[in-house]
Amino acid sequence: MSAPTFDLGTLHGGLRMPACKDESTARVIQHIPIPTQLVLPLAQHAGEPAHPVVSIGERVLRGQLIADADGMISAPVHASSSGKIVAIEQWPVSRRLGENAPCIVIECDGLDSPVQLSEPIVPFEKVDPESLLQKILHGGIVGLGGAVFPTAQKLMAATAESLEHLIINGVECEPYISCDDVLMREHAAEIVIGAQILLHALQLDHCLIAVESDKPEAIHALADALTELQDSRIVIKQIPTIYPSGAEDQVVQLVTKKEVPTGGLPTDVGCLVQNVGTAVAVHNWINDGEPLISRVTTVTGDGIAAPMNVMARIGTTIADVVNFVGGYTDRAKRLIIGGPMTGKAVSTDRVPLVKATNTILVLSETPAVGTEQPCIRCGECAQVCPILLLPQQLYWYACADDEAKLRSYGLIDCIECGCCDLVCPSHIPLTADFRMAKARMRELADETARAERARKRFESRTVRLEREQLQRAQELLEQRKKVQKAGPQAIQEILERSKSKDNSASEKDE
Ligand code: SF4
Ligand code: SF4
Numbered sequence: 001m002s003a004p005t006f007d008l009g010t011l012h013g014g015l016r017m018p019a020c021k022d023e024s025t026a027r028v029i030q031h032i033p034i035p036t037q038l039v040l041p042l043a044q045h046a047g048e049p050a051h052p053v054v055s056i057g058e059r060v061l062r063g064q065l066i067a068d069a070d071g072m073i074s075a076p077v078h079a080s081s082s083g084k085i086v087a088i089e090q091w092p093v094s095r096r097l098g099e100n101a102p103c104i105v106i107e108c109d110g111l112d113s114p115v116q117l118s119e120p121i122v123p124f125e126k127v128d129p130e131s132l133l134q135k136i137l138h139g140g141i142v143g144l145g146g147a148v149f150p151t152a153q154k155l156m157a158a159t160a161e162s163l164e165h166l167i168i169n170g171v172e173c174e175p176y177i178s179c180d181d182v183l184m185r186e187h188a189a190e191i192v193i194g195a196q197i198l199l200h201a202l203q204l205d206h207c208l209i210a211v212e213s214d215k216p217e218a219i220h221a222l223a224d225a226l227t228e229l230q231d232s233r234i235v236i237k238q239i240p241t242i243y244p245s246g247a248e249d250q251v252v253q254l255v256t257k258k259e260v261p262t263g264g265l266p267t268d269v270g271c272l273v274q275n276v277g278t279a280v281a282v283h284n285w286i287n288d289g290e291p292l293i294s295r296v297t298t299v300t301g302d303g304i305a306a307p308m309n310v311m312a313r314i315g316t317t318i319a320d321v322v323n324f325v326g327g328y329t330d331r332a333k334r335l336i337i338g339g340p341m342t343g344k345a346v347s348t349d350r351v352p353l354v355k356a357t358n359t360i361l362v363l364s365e366t367p368a369v370g371t372e373q374p375c376i377r378c379g380e381c382a383q384v385c386p387i388l389l390l391p392q393q394l395y396w397y398a399c400a401d402d403e404a405k406l407r408s409y410g411l412i413d414c415i416e417c418g419c420c421d422l423v424c425p426s427h428i429p430l431t432a433d434f435r436m437a438k439a440r441m442r443e444l445a446d447e448t449a450r451a452e453r454a455r456k457r458f459e460s461r462t463v464r465l466e467r468e469q470l471q472r473a474q475e476l477l478e479q480r481k482k483v484q485k486a487g488p489q490a491i492q493e494i495l496e497r498s499k500s501k502d503n504s505a506s507e508k509d510e
Contacts, residue, residue, distance in 0.1 A: 011250055013384040014242040015419050019214075021178040023307040024300040029182050031311045032324045034081045038106040038315030039352040040066065041093050045142040046149045047073030052104055058085045061115035063291055066104050069137075075150040076140045079115075080293040080313035083108040094337040094344055094351045103352070106315070118289040124197050132201040132286070133159075139285035140292045140355075145169055145275030146342070147248070148356045151282065154272070155201055164270035166207040167255060168195050168279050170218060171239060171246035174339035177359045179296040180276050182309045184211065184218035187280055188225040194279030195234055197286050202272065205233045208255045209276075212245070213238040243341065244417040248273045250386055262413050277358075297353060299325045303332030303362030312353050318360055319349040331364035341418040370427040381420035381430060387413050391420040391430050398437040403444060406437055414438070 043049035050067035060066060060079040067077040083106045091103040121127055121135060137152035168191065172180040184191060195207050211219050222236050239245055239254045249260040251273060258269040266273050274282075277295060284290045293314055300307035305326030312321055318335070322328060336343040337351070338359055353360070381391035389410050397405040411434060420430045 011240070011242055011245050011254055011386055012388055013386045013419065014244060014250075015384055015422060016241070017175050017243050019241075020175045020300075021181070024176070024178045024298050024309055025182060027308055029186055029296055029309045029311050030324075032313070032316060032321060034108050034110060034112050034313065035316050035320040036108055036110075037086075037317070038080050038083070038108060038313060039091050039317060040077050040080065040104045040106070040315040041091070041352065041354055042067050042077060042102050042104070044077065044148065044314070044355045045075040046147060047071065047075070047153075049102070050074060050077045052088055054085050054104065056085050056088060059083070060085060060106060061113050063118075063289075063293060064115040066106075069150070073150060073153055075142050076138060076291075077104070078140050078291040078293050079106060080315045081106065081108045082111050082113040092346075092348050092351050094346050094354070094357070118285070118291070120289045121286050124200060124286050129159075129201050129203050132197065135286065136201065136282060138291075139281070141278065141281045141285060142292070142355050143275055144277030144281065144295060144355065144358070145246075145248075145273075146338075146356060146358065151274070151278055154274075155198070158267050158272045159202060161267040162270060163202060163204055163267065163272055164206060165256060165272075166195065166198055166202060166204050167251060167266075167271055167273045168198075168207060168209040168276055169246060169248070169251050169273050170209060170211040170215075170222075170276045171251055172215075173212065173241055173243040173246045174341050175243075176300050176361055177298055177339045178300075179298045179309055179358050181215050181218050183276055183280060183296050184215070185221050188218075188221035189228065190280045190283040191222065191276050192225040192229055192231065192234060193287065194281070194283035196229070196231060197282050198274060198279065199233065207234045208237045209234065210237050210239055210251050210255050212241040214241045243419070244386055244415065247386070247415050247417065249415070262410060292355060295353075295355065295357070297321070297357050298359040298361075300359065301332075301336075301362040302364045303329050303334070304360075305329055314353065314355055316353050317349065318346075318351055318353060321353060321360060322349060322362070328362060329364070332362045334363045334366060336361040336363065341422075342416065372428055373426040375426055375428060378425060380423040380425065384419040384423050386417060386419065387415060389414060391434075394437075395428060395430055395433060398433045401437075401440070403441055406441065411437060411441070 048071035051070045052067045054060060054066045061082045062079060064079045065076055066079050069076045085104060086107045087105040090100040093101045124132060133152055133156055141151040142148040143151060170180050170184050199207055209222055219236060226234055237255045244250060245254055248266060252266045252271045253259055256271060260266055261268055281292045294311055295314060296309055296311050298309050299321055308325055310321060334345055335349060336345050337357055338344055340361060343361060375392055375395060377392060385391055393409050394411055397409060414434050416431050416435055418431045424430060
């Protein structure tokens with residue numbers, strides 16, 4: 001086995017925050033029974049939504065494909081339990097914009113009857129890497145660390161790069177969130193086997209598992225699994241617990257000391273990052289033939305009666321999950337999907353738990369937000385920014401809508417971690433301003449791209465019309481030349497022939 005290494009890297013800025021995880025990690029993962037109804041959004045991943053391949057009234061089995069991937073970047077959706085499709089309709093979902101989205105609704109029969117499971121690939125080394133990637137494509141697996149990018153496509157794109165390290169990300173630095181910690185404690189072997197499968201698919205022989213140094217149980221469980229599997233290619237790397245060290249670029253920097261370039265990807269520095277939950281999902285699909293139909297989610301906060309981590313079927317409503325953990329406390333005021341820094345508040349617990357749902361956080365109080373004051377240029381925000389940005393400058397340019405300056409000051413690299421907000425003594429909602437400015441920049445870029453396409457269409461039409469005009473002019477010129485060459489007598493003969501033709505035609509008419 002590889003002994004855990006203690007070479008702590010460094011991260012610029014960031015914040016040390018209270019963990020608030022003791023309650024939810026005090027017990028083992030609890031399995032939620034099959035609910036009476038499951039609500040499965042078609043867009044649970046980055047890219048194009050999946051398209052339904054079932055109809056209302058149809059019976060489905062656990063693990064059955066109910067919506068297939070649509071387009072290059074997309075992922076399939078599978079039934080999380082057996083039952084009947086009762087609706088394909090708009091349903092409230094937890095998304096950044098908080099709108100409704102099309103969902104497939106299954107009325108569960110409680111039997112949880114499985115579909116004929118996909119043929120497991122054991123041992124996975126017996127298939128070639130390309131076939132393994134093709135297999136992963138059909139498991140509905142997406143990045144469970146938050147980005148929900150379809151895993152197979154991410155792996156396929158990475159194989160074109162010269163990779164050095166696979167990084168399995170077990171860093172969970174945001175307060176309250178503990179689902180990855182308990183997953184590492186209780187499913188370490190699956191994580192390590194998932195990493196081995198990914199190494200084989202990527203044809204790599206080096207993997208780093210990044211874990212924060214304040215998670216001794218997880219580190220020991222992973223070390224035991226590595227001892228068991230005798231795989232020296234996989235090494236545990238401990239990193240400091242500073243928010244936001246779990247963000248993809250930051251974890252790369254911490255474990256390899258390589259910086260992802262502005263606007264770039266970890267693959268630009270030879271790294272591919274996958275979350276520990278994704279590694280387990282890959283293991284479950286390749287080893288057991290089970291697609292991604294469940295996940296571990298932290299249910300916590302002082303608005304929850306008994307905080308814990310649960311294993312829930314994808315599509316279980318938040319109401320059913322909260323009910324399982326003993327319901328809300330009298331103090332419950334705010335329902336957030338995700339952590340306190342990056343989560344999204346929702347107004348109803350009818351929203352379903354989806355592949356991206358790592359946390360259901362219920363808090364008693366709305367944080368006291370002071371009145372926004374003018375910037376005093378204290379520089380606190382720049383001190384904590386993990387990307388080395390200058391938030392106070394970005395703020396000025398966001399207010400002035402100065403896109404060129406926002407670009408040159410690197411707004412595009414802002415990971416919206418919220419650190420600058422937390423320390424700003426003037427209570428300026430910097431992250432919200434940056435989010436809006438980024439959305440405006442994206443809109444502008446789309447508009448520019450649309451205008452460019454229209455300009456190209458106009459230019460090619462003009463070229464075509466000019467070409468046709470030139471062609472017509474040349475034809476006329478040719479005709480004129482022929483007539484001139486024939487001479488006046490020939491012209492007279494042509495005219496007379498044409499006249500006699502006209503006369504004979506009119507005699508026939510009579
Ligand atoms: S922390 Fe707030 S007040 Fe201080 S420089 Fe940044 S934006 Fe200005
Ligand atoms: S929200 Fe953006 S600007 Fe603010 S600290 Fe995080 S990365 Fe830096």
